[in-house]
Amino acid sequence: MALRPFCCALLRRRSTLSAATALGSVAACLVISQPKTALAQFKPRSMHVNSQQRTSPNDPATFQADKVDYNDVEHTVTWTGNVQVWQGDRVLRADKIVYDRDTGLMAARGNVVTIQPNGSVIYAHYAELTGGMKDGIMLHVNATMPDNAKLAANGMRRTGGKINDMSRAVYTACEICEKDKTRPPFWQFRAFDATQDLEHQKIDFRDAYLDILGVPVVYLPYFSMTDPSAKRRSGFLMPGLTPHDRYLGTYITIPYYWVINQQSDMSVQGLLATKTGPQLSGLYRNRLNFGLLSVRAGIAYDTHRAKMYTNNFGDEEKSGGNHGLQGHVFVSGNFSINKYWLAGANINYTSSANYMRDYRVQGYGADTLNSNAYLEGFGTGSYNRLDGQYYEGLNQGIIHNRDLPLVLPRYTYSFTGQPDMLGGRLSVNTTDFNVKRDNGVSDQRGELQLNWNRPFHTKMGQQFLLTLRLDSMVYRARKLYQQPTYYNTAHTSVTGQVLPTIALKTNWPFVRTFERGRGTQLIEPIVQGIYAPNTGNNGNDMIPNEDSMSYEFTDSTLFSLNRYQGTDRLDGGLRGNVGVHANWTWDGHIVDLLAGESFQQHITHDMIPYSGLDHHASDVVARARVIPSQYFDFTARMRLDPHKTKINFGDALFSAGVPHFRVRGGYIYEPVTPYYYFATNYRAYSPNQLYTTQTSELSGGVSVDWQSWHASGFSRRSLSRKNFVSLGGDIGYDNDCFAIDFMYLKQYTTIGGQQRNSTYLITVSLKTLGAFGLK
Numbered sequence: 020m021a022l023r024p025f026c027c028a029l030l031r032r033r034s035t036l037s038a039a040t041a042l043g044s045v046a047a048c049l050v051i052s053q054p055k056t057a058l059a060q061f062k063p064r065s066m067h068v069n070s071q072q073r074t075s076p077n078d079p080a081t082f083q084a085d086k087v088d089y090n091d092v093e094h095t096v097t098w099t100g101n102v103q104v105w106q107g108d109r110v111l112r113a114d115k116i117v118y119d120r121d122t123g124l125m126a127a128r129g130n131v132v133t134i135q136p137n138g139s140v141i142y143a144h145y146a147e148l149t150g151g152m153k154d155g156i157m158l159h160v161n162a163t164m165p166d167n168a169k170l171a172a173n174g175m176r177r178t179g180g181k182i183n184d185m186s187r188a189v190y191t192a193c194e195i196c197e198k199d200k201t202r203p204p205f206w207q208f209r210a211f212d213a214t215q216d217l218e219h220q221k222i223d224f225r226d227a228y229l230d231i232l233g234v235p236v237v238y239l240p241y242f243s244m245t246d247p248s249a250k251r252r253s254g255f256l257m258p259g260l261t262p263h264d265r266y267l268g269t270y271i272t273i274p275y276y277w278v279i280n281q282q283s284d285m286s287v288q289g290l291l292a293t294k295t296g297p298q299l300s301g302l303y304r305n306r307l308n309f310g311l312l313s314v315r316a317g318i319a320y321d322t323h324r325a326k327m328y329t330n331n332f333g334d335e336e337k338s339g340g341n342h343g344l345q346g347h348v349f350v351s352g353n354f355s356i357n358k359y360w361l362a363g364a365n366i367n368y369t370s371s372a373n374y375m376r377d378y379r380v381q382g383y384g385a386d387t388l389n390s391n392a393y394l395e396g397f398g399t400g401s402y403n404r405l406d407g408q409y410y411e412g413l414n415q416g417i418i419h420n421r422d423l424p425l426v427l428p429r430y431t432y433s434f435t436g437q438p439d440m441l442g443g444r445l446s447v448n449t450t451d452f453n454v455k456r457d458n459g460v461s462d463q464r465g466e467l468q469l470n471w472n473r474p475f476h477t478k479m480g481q482q483f484l485l486t487l488r489l490d491s492m493v494y495r496a497r498k499l500y501q502q503p504t505y506y507n508t509a510h511t512s513v514t515g516q517v518l519p520t521i522a523l524k525t526n527w528p529f530v531r532t533f534e535r536g537r538g539t540q541l542i543e544p545i546v547q548g549i550y551a552p553n554t555g556n557n558g559n560d561m562i563p564n565e566d567s568m569s570y571e572f573t574d575s576t577l578f579s580l581n582r583y584q585g586t587d588r589l590d591g592g593l594r595g596n597v598g599v600h601a602n603w604t605w606d607g608h609i610v611d612l613l614a615g616e617s618f619q620q621h622i623t624h625d626m627i628p629y630s631g632l633d634h635h636a637s638d639v640v641a642r643a644r645v646i647p648s649q650y651f652d653f654t655a656r657m658r659l660d661p662h663k664t665k666i667n668f669g670d671a672l673f674s675a676g677v678p679h680f681r682v683r684g685g686y687i688y689e690p691v692t693p694y695y696y697f698a699t700n701y702r703a704y705s706p707n708q709l710y711t712t713q714t715s716e717l718s719g720g721v722s723v724d725w726q727s728w729h730a731s732g733f734s735r736r737s738l739s740r741k742n743f744v745s746l747g748g749d750i751g752y753d754n755d756c757f758a759i760d761f762m763y764l765k766q767y768t769t770i771g772g773q774q775r776n777s778t779y780l781i782t783v784s785l786k787t788l789g790a791f792g793l794k
Contacts, residue, residue: 110134137248153180188213192786193756203233220249268294296320310354318346345374364392421458443473462496520551538605554591574642592621684719715739758784
């Protein structure tokens with residue numbers, strides 16, 4: 020029996036051939052299990068299943084019908100007209116049902132419908148059922164199952180309510196085409212016979228064909244899949260085949276999914292490659308009553324021997340000892356102790372970065388592999404955190420393991436109080452730590468920061484904010500002559516700093532309406548005065564620097580008391596900040612502008628180059644956001660040196676398009692790359708030499724979608740290096756039951772020892788069966 024319904028497909032034979040090529044790699048005898056792997060979907064065993072097991076032929080049957088006839092001679096009862104019969108957790112509906120009281124057999128005719136405990140609905144022309152409707156036969160069967168799956172057969176025999184044997188079976192998950200029900204579905208499995216095992220939640224097809232748009236493309240003597248009603252089930256998942264990879268060659272993956280119990284599971288995958296040794300990896304997950312635990316690990320025999328290469332700073336890197344038996348372990352746990360305290364850990368370790376590169380382990384491409392363990396506490400207005408951190412370098416071209424810190428312990432506390440009798444609010448903060456490096460500064464810090472804010476306003480609409488702040492730190496440090504400070508001293512030092520700060524900020528917004536009340540205009544002058552003792556003129560030479568290497572003077576930090584990212588370095592001296600904020604909003608249009616400048620009495624000679632604060636009058640910072648309509652938006656920021664009329668920082672983003680089509684682009688410019696401060700003794704170089712390491716990049720992309728089709732492309736180019744960083748794109752099609760996607764990615768940069776490469780990926784998804792791809 021052919022399954023008629025289903026979706027009006029737009030793809031033709033070209034897409035069928037693509038699917039056939041992808042499926043051609045599947046073995047002739049294939050067992051597939053498709054679990055829903057999200058731990059959030061773990062539920063206790065369905066109560067319907069338990070009630071099914073308790074159902075007995077002696078259970079009372081309830082019925083309703085338009086008419087009832089009793090035949091005392093034949094001992095039968097005939098129900099006609101909108102007949103419904105309930106027994107246990109099963110329901111039977113039909114136009115007519117004849118019930119034999121001697122044998123317990125029910126014969127149903129006309130629009131026969133049975134509702135199963137697992138949620139499936141079976142339609143038939145004729146059915147004979149007995150044994151509490153758990154045994155019997157049906158003719159011309161159509162079944163609808165979860166996830167919109169459909170199963171049809173010429174005939175079906177049910178045994179014990181657990182096994183459904185079907186002849187001439189057809190299975191699909193495609194929608195029915197309302198306009199032409201004779202059209203074949205986009206895809207379907209046709210089988211000589213099939214067995215649906217409700218107890219073990221699987222469907223077995225024998226002598227089966229996979230049809231695409233009604234054309235047979237693959238023959239499988241045997242095919243097994245998970246029943247769509249199953250939420251989780253152990254079994255083999257779809258194997259993967261990659262024809263070519265730079266480091267693996269041609270490789271296959273064979274995954275297996277194991278349901279351990281109601282709260283935990285495990286996925287195990289074997290990888291066999293032509294260019295290197297095999298790998299065995301796995302993922303274990305457990306959802307506990309008080310938290311989550313996840314363990315991802317792998318072991319492999321890597322036959323690649325890393326070659327010497329020159330990194331970005333001109334140094335030759337020798338990557339030895341990263342072949343042979345290799346592996347990785349990533350452990351993540353989050354646990355609730357009580358309603359106030361949490362504990363957790365993220366432990367990540369790999370035997371080598373090249374192993375992660377060779378076997379495509381998730382996380383490769385980052386500069387470091389980070390691990391931490393922590394204890395967190397939450398109170399009314401307060402936060403506590405005690406943790407330790409460990410870093411493993413993955414990009415030997417930038418960071419070496421001997422340069423990375425071990426932070427153990429680190430303590431953070433933050434408290435914000437309620438308004439006091441003066442109308443102010445007190446906050447207390449501290450971040451204390453112990454840092455150890457094999458190559459670099461090792462130090463300890465204790466910190467106490469007090470901050471008091473008192474807002475008020477005048478009758479004329481002026482808004483004021485008075486801030487009193489006290490920063491105090493004490494340090495013990497050694498090897499200050501090494502990274503990241505590079506100070507010319509070899510002594511172990513114990514020192515500290517105390518900086519009181521007073522600031523008063525005022526902004527005076529002027530607001531008016533226009534366009535007959537449909538628009539508003541805002542002009543807001545902002546003035547801020549800050550006084551603190553001067554901290555410049557090499558006053559920090561004996562103080563280490565762990566959290567203030569990057570200095571951000573932009574529109575977002577124009578009115579900040581401290582424009583360093585951390586507190587190891589503090590802005591001192593007398594200074595004033597001025598700015599003007601303007602905004603126009605009307606009929607869906609927005610124009611928002613901000614410009615400002617800082618004036619300082621003292622110039623910090625130890626400032627990071629190109630900070631924008633190397634004169635009494637700082638660089639001018641500005642921001643503009645323009646949204647003329649829903650079809651275009653633009654945001655840009657910049658920092659302009661008025662003394663040299665030179666831009667020292669700039670970025671811009673735009674997006675334009677109409678429904679189904681969008682173009683995006685961006686640009687960023689910085690005179691110095693942040694890596695240079697960590698990897699190079701920047702104090703030994705002149706600003707002109709530093710300028711050669713500038714960042715200047717342009718990026719863009721386009722996306723389009725129409726009905727079931729989508730496509731996109733992107734490109735990123737380094738203007739300072741005069742070459743591309745990466746580019747790529749994808750194109751795909753998806754409907755209610757099928758999806759195919761083609762992706763291309765080109766990488767031009769070098770990460771560690773990995774050179775530029777190209778990636779091609781084809782992914783095919785069949786709803787309820789899973790996804791597989793070629794890479």
